[in-house]
Amino acid sequence: MELLICLLFFLSLVAGRPSHTTWRLFSARDELQRLTSLVGDAQNSVPDDDRHLSTASGECLGLFRLAEDALRWSVSDGDPKTTPSTGDHLSDLHSWLTAAAGYLIDCKDGLNLAGVHGGGIARRLHRTSSLVTSALREVASLSAARGRRLVQGFPDWVPADHLRLIMGDDLIIKADVVVAQDNTGNYTTLGDALAAAPEKADRYVIYVKKGVYKEYVEVRKPNLTIMGEGMNETIFSGDRNNATGNGTGASATFTVSGPRFITINLAIENTAGPKAGPAVALRSDSDLSVYYRCRISGYQDTLFASSNRQFYRECRIFGTVDYIFGNAAAVFQRCDILSRLPPHGNADTITAQSRELKDQNSGYSFQFCNVSADEDLPAAGVDTFLGRPWRNYSRVVFMQSYLDSSIPPAGWLDWDGRGSTADYGEFENYGPGSSLAGRVNWTGYHILNKPAEAAPFTAHELINGDSWLPSAGVPYTLDLNVTNS
Template sequence: MCLSSHHNHYTLYCLQNPCTIHIENGEQASLFQCVEATANDGDAVKIRDIVIVSKAGWGNFTTINDAGAAPNNSDASGGYFFIYVTAAEYRDEYVTVPSNKKYLFFLGDGIERTIISGSRSVGDGWTTFNSATVVVEGEGFLAVGIAFHNRAGPSKGQAVALRSGADLSTFYKCSFQGYQDTLYTHSFRQFYRECDIYGTVDFIFGDAAVVFQNCNIYPRLPIKGQSDPITAQGRSDPNQNTGISIHNCTIKAAEDLGSTKTYLGRPWREYSRVVYMQSFMDKLIDPAGWSAWDGDFALSTLYYAEYSNTGPGSDITNRVDWEGYHVIDDANEADEFTVAKFLMGDFWLRRTAVPYISGLL
C-alpha cells in the first residue's frame, strides 16, 4: 500500500508489519496493517475504534455494510469510527451510511485496489436517487483512498456512483467513475480533495454547498448525439447557500472523449450556481463555456462564474452572454466561494487532517 501526502498538513502511512494505533481511551490496537494520521500541529487524528473489512475473511467483517452498522450514534468529540477497507473489488455491494452513523472514516488501499462498484441505473428501472452504489448520510463522513464506481454504461441513462447527503463529509484521494450523473452531491457541506471524477452528462450534480479542490475532472464519451455538461447544480431558492465551487482543479478529456462538445455546466434548477476558480481547462471546453437546459430556462436567474482560470479552454472571448453569467474580476467576490467562506471549512476540516487551501491561491 501506501497512501501518503508530502503536504505538511497530512501524513498517512500504511505499514506492512504489525504496529499500533492509539484510540480514544488510550488503549492500543494491533493491526496487520495500520494507519497513522498526523495533523500539522502534531496531534493524531482522533480514532475511537477500529475495524477491518476483508473479503478474504481475516478482518472483523467481510462486508462494508456490516462494518458500517457496528458503531453506535456518535459525535465529533468521540473521534472517528475507523473502518479499514482492504484491497478488493466490492462488486454489487450497495453501501449505505445512514444518518445515525456519524463520523465514520473509511480508509482504502488506494483507488486502484479498493473499489466499490455497482450497476444500478434508470435504464434498468431505478430512480436516479436510488441508483447510487454508495449512499452517505452520516455527518462527518471521511473517505480516503477508495474508488466508487457505477458500471451501468452510457446507454443506461442516469447511474450514480456516490450520493452524499452528509454534512461535513470529506473525500480525499478518491475516484468516482460512471457516465451520466456519476457524483450526486445531494445536500449539506462537502469537500473533495485530490479526487478523480469521470462521467458524461451532468456528472457532478446536486444541491450541496461543495468545494472541489486539486481534483481531476475527466469528461468521457457519451452516447451518440449527447454533449457533456460537467455540472448540473440544483439550487431552487435564491436564499440557499448552496452551489458548486471548482477550485484549482484540472479539466481534461478522458481518453475516449474524442470531439464531443463539453461544457462547464447547465442549470438543473432555476437558481443554479457554479463557479470555476484558478483551474486549468484543456481544449475540450466549448468556446461558449456553458449550455442551456431547456430554451431560456434559468438563464437570467442562475449564477455561473469564472475567475482566473488557465488553459486553452479558459478563453472567455466567446462565452455565453446570459444575464446570469459572470466573469469575476474582484478577488473579494471569488473569495466567497473558497473553503473558508463557502464551507466554513476552517472550523471542521482540521479534524480530518486532509490538506486544504483555505482561501484563494
C-alpha cells in the same frame, strides 16, 4: 433549545425585526411527520403496475427522513456526537434549512412526474414547504445582515490519533475494524462492518483492504471514517440505474447521509454504462463530509452531491452528462474532472447544480482542478460544457483551474432559459479552454475579475471551512492563495 431561541432573538434585534423562525421550524416538523404518515399510507395502496408512483413515493419517504434530520438539528442544540454543528449557529441553520427546502422540492418534482398534482399529499407538502422556506428566508436575511465571522478554534470531533491516522502512520493498527474479502479482517463486507458500528462515537474508523466489493453501501451513522488501500485498489462497484426501476438517487452504489463522514483512498463506481441513463456512483447528503483521494466513476449522473456542506480533495471524477449534480454546498480542490465519451456523440456537461431558491446557500466551487477529457474523448471531437442550470438559481464557479480544449468557447449550456437567473462564474482559469472571449452572454454568467468577487466561493466562505476542515486531517486551502494549495 434555549440557546437557539436566545440566538434568534438577539439576531432579530440586530436585524430590526421580530423572528418567528423557531415557531415555523417546530410547525414544519409537525407537518412533516403528518406528511410522512400520509405518503406511507398512500404507498401501501399503490397498484403493483404503477412503478413511477411507487418509486416517487419511496423516494419522498427517504427525502422526508433527511428533512427530519435537518429540522431536528435546527430546533435544538442536539447531541454533539450526532449534530454536525460548527459553532457558527446561524451558518449551520442556514445550511440545514437549505437542505430541508431542497428535499421537499425534490419530492414535489418526483410526485409531479408520477402524476400527483393535487389532493391531500400535495396540500400538506405545500404547507410544509411554505413553513421551511419562510424560515429559510428569515435566516438568509439575518446571515446577510451579519456577514461571515471567524469561529475561534474548531470542533474536536476528530481525535488527535485520527489526524495521525490520515497523515499515514500505522493505518491498519489505528483502525477500529478491518474489512477484507480474504477473511484476514473483522468482516468480509463493508455492510456488516457498518451494521456493527456504534450509533454514537467520537470517531469510528473502518479500514477496507484491497478488492472489488460488489455491494450497495448506505452510511447513516455519524462520525465514520472509511479508508481503503488506494483509489485503484479498494473498489465499491454497482450497476443499478434509473431504467431498472431504481430512482436516480436510489441507483447509487454508495449512499452517505450520516454527518461528519470521511472517506480516503478508495473508488466508488457505477458500471451501468453510457447508454443506461442516470446511474449514480456516489450520493452524499452528509453534512461536513470529506472525500480525499477517491475515484468516483460513472457516466450520466455519476456524483450526486445532494445537500449540505461537502469537501472533495485530490479526487478523480469521471462522467458524461450532468455528472456532478445536486444541491450541496461543495468545494472541489485539486481534483481531476474527466469527461468520457457520451452516447450518440452528444455533448458532455460537467455540472447540473440544483439550487432552486435565492435564499439557499448551496453551490459548487472548483478550485485548482484539472478539467480535461478522458483518453477516449478527444478523437470524437465532443464538446464538454462546464455546466447547465438544472434549477432556477443554479450556482457554479470554476476558479484557478486548468481547462483543456474540450471546453468550447461558449463554456456553458442553457437549460430552459435559466441562464438569466443562474449564478455562474470563472476566475483566473488557464489552459486552451479558458478563453473568455466567446463565453455566453447571459445575465447569470459573470467573469470574476477581482479576488473579492471570487472569495464567496472559497472553502472558507462557501462551506464554512475555517470552522471544521482544520480538524478533518486532510490538506485544504481556505482562500485564493495558490502557494497554500
